[in-house]
Amino acid sequence: MKTSNWRKRVMAAGLVLLLAAAPAFDASAHGSAGLQGPDSGIPPENKEGRKAAKQSANKEKKVAVIIDDFGNGQGGTEEMLSMPIKLTVAIMPFLPTTKSDAEQAHKKGFDVLVHMPMEPKHGNPKWLGPGAITSDMTDEEVRQKVEEAIDDVPHAIGMNNHMGSKITGDERIMSIVLKVCQERGLFFVDSKTNYHSIVGKLAVNMGMPPVANHIFLDDRHTISHITGQMKAVEARAREYGNCVTIGHVGTQGQKTAAAIKSSAAEMQGRVTFVGISDLVRDIWGWHPAPILPSNNN
Structure with missing residues (x-):
């Protein structure tokens, strides 16, 4: 930068x-x-x-497993936080267990992301949670929302989008989101809820790493499907050297945790499980240089 x-x-x-x-x-x-x-x-x-x-x-073939939707004590939270492999934990701001989840994850050596609520093209607005970014906000309102979310999630080293299929295609809003992340020393992981997302292009233009999800693990909530997705994760890592994958805590979170744990044990020795920040450093050599002060320590 x-x-x-x-x-x-x-x-x-x-x-x-x-x-x-x-x-x-x-x-x-x-x-x-x-x-x-x-x-x-x-x-x-x-x-x-x-x-x-x-x-x-x-x-070495590297896999970064990001688990979304922490912060509300949902199913699978305990199982994920006791996982024997390195995870990246994406935590929604302003929820009952936001801070305690972040503290536990940090103590385990897991990377912590701000799981930023963003307006989708479709979907129930009630799923967004507090502090969401919507398309009708002014530039100043977007900036304020991002700043407040970063300050609410301890130990965050990056951000990804919660829902957000509409916002990640909005150049005006995403330019502001990425600018704040850049100023605060955070990178942004595009969850790829929008096939036509412009996040990667904007990140490259701003000199930021264009980090993106490759595979969703639990788009279908069965252990057999999640296990199959983990096989796809390994295949991609072996072909390209790395893979970023996303799963979730929630009503089916225990199934996701069980499938990840058993698959990871079987994959040991063929891939290495790393935090998303490890990939960001390895692939792009990216080291943040915060400009704004942060209480996010």
Whole structure:
């Protein structure tokens, strides 16, 4: 953020990640499996090239599991907070257990995100919770909502959207949200509730990491489905080197927790479970430089 070189680095990294996620991407040609094959494009006599390819193929595969909707003592909260793998906990502001959930997660070494309520295109407004950002707000009101939410969630190092399919497609509002995050030293994780989200593009233009969810775990609330999604998470991590995935606490939160725990045990040794901040540092080399004071320590 401080230099033109840094901005170029973030923009380049963002472009690489966007290309990696594109449907037209030819994984057989560019993925880690392709690097190990005879058609990798590395001459047999080029020992250094083969060595580099082997190192890339053997690079640690990382998975960041984000669990949304903490803050209201919902089902699965206790199970998630006692999970034997590293999680990222997204906590809604201004709710009964917002602060206690954040404190417990921080003590466990989990990353904490502000789970920012944002207006959806469709859905029950009652699900938004307090402090939500809506499309009829002025610039000043949006800024105030984001500032207050950050201050209400202890130990937050980033933010993601709760619902928000309408807001994440709104350039005016998301520009303000990202600007406040940037000033406060937080990154923003696009939950990808909107296929046409403009968050990644705005983040790159602002010199911020374009972090985004790749796979929802519990869009269907059965253990078999969530287990299948965890297999997809591993497959993506093995192909691209990393995967960001989102699950939830809630009425079916105990099922999600049980499926994650059993799947993670089976995946150990093939992937490494990390906090979302670990991926942000590893992929984009991004280190925050807060401008505004924060009581969020």
